[in-house]
Amino acid sequence: MSPRTAVRRVVAPHAEGPLVRMLSLPARLHLRWLVIVLMMVLAVGLYAHVLTTASPMPPSKAPEMGSATSSPPPAPSPTPS
Numbered sequence: 339m340s341p342r343t344a345v346r347r348v349v350a351p352h353a354e355g356p357l358v359r360m361l362s363l364p365a366r367l368h369l370r371w372l373v374i375v376l377m378m379v380l381a382v383g384l385y386a387h388v389l390t391t392a393s394p395m396p397p398s399k400a401p402e403m404g405s406a407t408s409s410p411p412p413a414p415s416p417t418p419s
Contacts, residue, residue, distance in 0.1 A: 364373045 364370055
């Protein structure tokens with residue numbers, strides 16, 4: 339074992355603060371999956387809230403016909419002769 343590794347092993351437990359201990363609690367309790375699921379549910383819920391409460395796009399900002407992102411105009415119907 340090198341001296342650098344020996345010093346790191348001695349210093350690391352004493353340098354661990356309450357924040358590090360609190361953030362590592364789910365891993366020490368084998369609950370990582372629960373934390374991941376809760377964060378995903380929170381993110382999806384926040385995204386759904388933003389989508390449902392957003393104001394509609396004003397007509398002046400709507401995409402124009404013939405722009406690169408819009409669909410092509412319909413073909414003209416043949417006239418009866």
